[in-house]
Amino acid sequence: MEGKCIRSELLGEQYYEIKHQSGLTVLVMEQPQCTGAFAMFGTRYGSVDTCFKLESDDDYTSVPEGIAHYLEHKLFESEELDAFERFAQTGASANAFTSFDKTCYLFQCADRVEENLEILLDFVKHPYFTKETVQKEQGIIGQEIRMYQDNPDWALGFNLYRAVYHKNPVRIDIAGTIESIAQITPELLYACYRTFYNNSNMVLAVAGNLTRAQVLAVCDKVLQKEEPVRFEQIVPEEPDTVAQPYTEAIMPVDLPKFELGFKQPAQPILRDCKERVSMDILLEIIAGKLSPLYHELLEQGLVNPSFYVYYFTGRGFALPTFVGESSDPERVRAAILARIEELRQNGITDEDFALTRKSLYGQELRAFNDMDDLAYQLVDSYFSEETMFSALATYREVTKGDVEAMLDRLQADNSSFSVVKGETK
Amino acid sequence: MELQKICKGTRFAFHRNETSKSTALSLSLLAPLDEKTTARALLLQLLARTTKQYPTTYEMNRRLASLYGATISPQVEKQGEMQVLALVLQCPDDRFALENESICADAVNLLCDCLLLPDVMPDGFKEENVRREKELLRQQIDSRSDDKRRYALDRMIEEMCKDEPYRRIPIGDKAEIDAITGKELFDLWKDLMLHSHVLVSFVGSAPSQTLLETLKMRLGSIEKQELPELRTEFLTESYGSQTVREAQDVKQGKLVIGFRAGMTYEMDNYPAIRLMTAIFGGGTFSKLFMNVREKMSLCYYCSARLVRHKGILIVESGIEPENAEKALDAIRHELDAVRAGDFTDETLEQAKRYLRDSFRSVTDSNYSTLLWLRQFGASAVFQTPVELAAAIDSVSREEVILAANLVSEDTVYILDDSGKEA
Incomplete structure (x- = not known):
């Protein structure tokens, strides 16, 4: 055969x-x-x-x-x-x-x-x-x-x-x-x-x-x-800068929802595993559940556990995002941007890198339990021109330097902020 | 798949899956739905967030990260008129540790710490933590209604069961949050420790005997006192149908219909009613899908499901507001057809085959298996998916018709934008 x-x-x-x-x-x-x-x-x-x-x-x-x-x-x-x-x-x-x-x-x-x-x-x-x-x-x-x-x-x-x-x-x-x-x-x-x-x-x-x-x-x-x-x-040529820095919609929600995204270079069409894993780790270090920033925002009542970070990628698009609900989305945005600046100045600590990598690697393993996840990953990895085991292997190989290199991709002046909120009462 | 007793009032339902890469373990406390429901939901959040040893969310989350991204999440649900308060642990198996650390045993101990060793002062939970969790619970209740399908379902149940404890939303009522104190939560915690049934459900490759020993040691340390009888009121018949309309700024109208299923307890006539529900609206071969969606093009979803722990049947659909009456008539028409036996033997066989196939597939997913195990709460009956599939297979056509004739319409709930400016 x-x-x-x-x-x-x-x-x-x-x-x-x-x-x-x-x-x-x-x-x-x-x-x-x-x-x-x-x-x-x-x-x-x-x-x-x-x-x-x-x-x-x-x-x-x-x-x-x-x-x-x-x-x-x-x-x-x-x-x-x-x-x-x-x-x-x-x-x-x-x-x-x-x-x-x-x-x-x-x-x-x-x-x-x-x-x-x-x-x-x-x-x-x-x-x-x-x-x-x-x-x-x-x-x-x-x-x-x-x-x-x-x-x-x-x-x-x-x-x-x-x-x-x-x-x-x-x-x-x-x-x-x-x-x-x-x-x-x-x-x-x-x-x-x-x-x-x-x-x-x-x-x-x-x-x-x-x-x-x-x-x-x-x-x-x-x-x-x-x-x-x-x-x-025909894929329309996409300028390097965002179309609008801010967008807002009024819908019947009690607590405002927000999503912050950082524009990425248009190429390559498919992001490789190393980039995706490095960015995932970086986003987690910035504001994931184990970060000091998440803890501060939670204690200040500015985010709740529905908050998450996500690198939205596919054929022809790539967008690191921070998503959540907050009574004051603007303050959350400012705090995330400040944290990114701080990491740019001081770098990532060895401890943060090691712990985050370990955590994401462990969570990645869960995707290999159920048949539906397996079939989905087979298709997804094939279309991404990788194997189903690429991400898992990459988590074991990626270095702190790879992750720090991603910091340049998160530029405040090339980001957009989307907010959905209720009518002002 | 089996069920064992750990100690008085505490049971262990598990399914060993040798090829699983991780462990899923849910520790559920069972309590009645009553005026303490909101406080208990709040308590569960507090318990899941920190422990005495890891008293801040920061320390706790870093501890979880060091256990290879283990998660412990609070999940509250209703099972009949019982509030199920679950702490759900997920962690990878030890063999994947990069430095040969132990993961599973430590994670299970951490989960037990959440329940047994919370961060409390002698006079109650810390006020700053209680304040934080109150706000988070308020937000969680608010966002629940952002999902209009969920909101319409909650509202229908609230109207249908307005004189029954089942009206309550499992995560609680916003109006009851303010009055809760750290002291009250402390008393409630002690009360739950001593007086609640506990069900631990587990799916994974870890040796179940080792787990059982750990759980015996940790949970067996509580001297359970008298345990309450958890009962659910079953109304077998509706006292006449009521219609409730509500206006909101929505693009799509929601139609939710509640029926009494004629059951007197959760296993009463269950295989027949379950099969009848499938024929009526439980799959792509069902009457609702084939007619209301495919033939009439009225909606994207229109389906029926049985809430066995309360003996009610619910139909949900999303429709163009002006089509509400038309859809309602069509749904009633399809139910009447089942009552009259107007379905082919082929449809009967298809429904059986579909249910048999889905029940037999349960153990192919860890998540579905965990949910399956969890549904047995404090129930005296324990059934595997294969056993239920067999019971459904033996239901006759006459039993399906009989079951459909026991169903009575109770409440029609419509959410649309009428009365709102476009």
Whole structure:
């Protein structure tokens, strides 16, 4: 059997990366001690992919906002039994999600793994869109959009991205707007499908109680060989500076919410593991739960335990953020900026570095317990052009110097601050 | 998966997962939902935050970090008319320590310290800590209502159960926070130590016998006194349906309907009602999903679930405000259809298969397993997911119809923007 075995001695776990003859990359993590399995079929296509053409096309296609997500919903439908009806025959729990840079279809099951896998591959590879079925989904997705519009955390994040970025498509709402989804047609859906749902742009990840031979047999049965497609995309050039330093929205919340983000250089498109791990450690040292700053802010009543730090990254975007709730967001912002300056002056102590690294390394281990996390990480690491064990290994190798080098990336005059607060009473 | 007694009033429910990389251990104290609910929620936060040995959040958090990012978090929930106060520990296994340190035993001891050795003065919890936690609890209660789906659900239950203890939100009532004192919390802590049932749930690869010994030593040191009987009032039937409307500045309307499920205790007719709920609105094959969402395109979500510990069934949906009545009619129509036996044998089989599959998958996730173990609170019955799947498999079509006919509508709650300026 072809394929390479990727192993972590530390975890005592391994998986196989196999190039199937259809052109699809297949990742299998055999977990014989499990009852069932979790599978995820993903494409490197999300809300940020807004303007593209196949090499063979003459013109670029610009698509309405929210189309990747709309396509995800519509793929469940077919000319015969739709995917939900087919999974109802097996008892599996199926779902899908669309993010900024990928779309994934998944199921979890205890029994009949191969049958479920066949359904998953089959429905994703057989699009069926008509004017009527496309029309029908507007009510459903319209309500999904309304639901997000009432979510203050959703608004907080997107307002921040719109403040940081002038043009980067990460500004666009993943689900689109009521107006934009009204422009979606079967033709546009097929154009997206042809470009991004080629086997060469996709990956199948399976973790659970089955062998790679079983997985490959299903692939043999369902998947046709596809010539890889080449496509080109227009990514608008993004200026180095933020669009707006401050943005604010009024929503019915009692306590104001805030998110502070620091703009990063536009390149590279994908951040490597060392950068992500170094930045994660740095953010944690600045204001994470074990930092003196978090403790001070908590004692002063300026933050609560919902506060967290997060390096938001994906294909084409990278944004270190500090997120929380506060009666006085501006004071929290000032305190974070002051702490960053202080670290720039005095450096990071050996103790802080060692303790933070240990803590994050320990938390990273938790991601290797459950099948759903395993499958998700297989897909994610593959699209990031790394292995599933890269981050864990990097935590053991990263140095204080790597972390200190990230301090230059956090510049107050190139940051944006998003606030969502209630009406002044 | 099994349940053992640690000492009087204290039980240990565990599932050994040899390939797990970490330990999840939840220490739950069980108390009635009553006028002390808010104070207990506050107490739990205090206990989770610091200990006598690590008296500030800074010291405590650094200690947790040194245990490889172990976390101890307070989680409060309702189980029927019982408040479950859980301290949840997560930590990696010893074999991943970079310098061969022990992690798990130290972390479990730290968790026990949270409960047994809090940072108290002879006359109560320190005022500055109490003040801080009061503010944090106030904020937590406030943010709970930022999530409109959650808010609508809380409000429906409050209206439906206005004369029952179940109306209470498990993290408490903001209006009751001010009056709480450090002394009162101290007394409450002593009372909980002596008079509450405790359930320790554990999932991980650590040897359960070693853990059990540690827990016996630490928790067995408390001389449990008389333990209260924890009872939940089950109203088997509604006294007529009421409708409550509320206006807020929201883009999407929320429709929540509460039904009495005809149960007299948490296991009463449970497999049949659980299966009926699945057919009605518990999966993508269900009547609510197939019709209200897929056929009528009225909503993104419309689903039913059973709250077995209280014997109520709840339907939730997010809709365009002007469609509220239409959705309500459609939901009632689907329930009537189940009552009339208007579902195919295939749907019955699909629902069984779906439930069997999801129950059998529980142990494939540490988190789901922990939640499964936790639901047994002080219950005399203990069931594994596989046992429940088997019980559901043997339910007949007639039993499903019978169960649906025991369900009675109690409260319709609608949240929308009517009466607010656009």
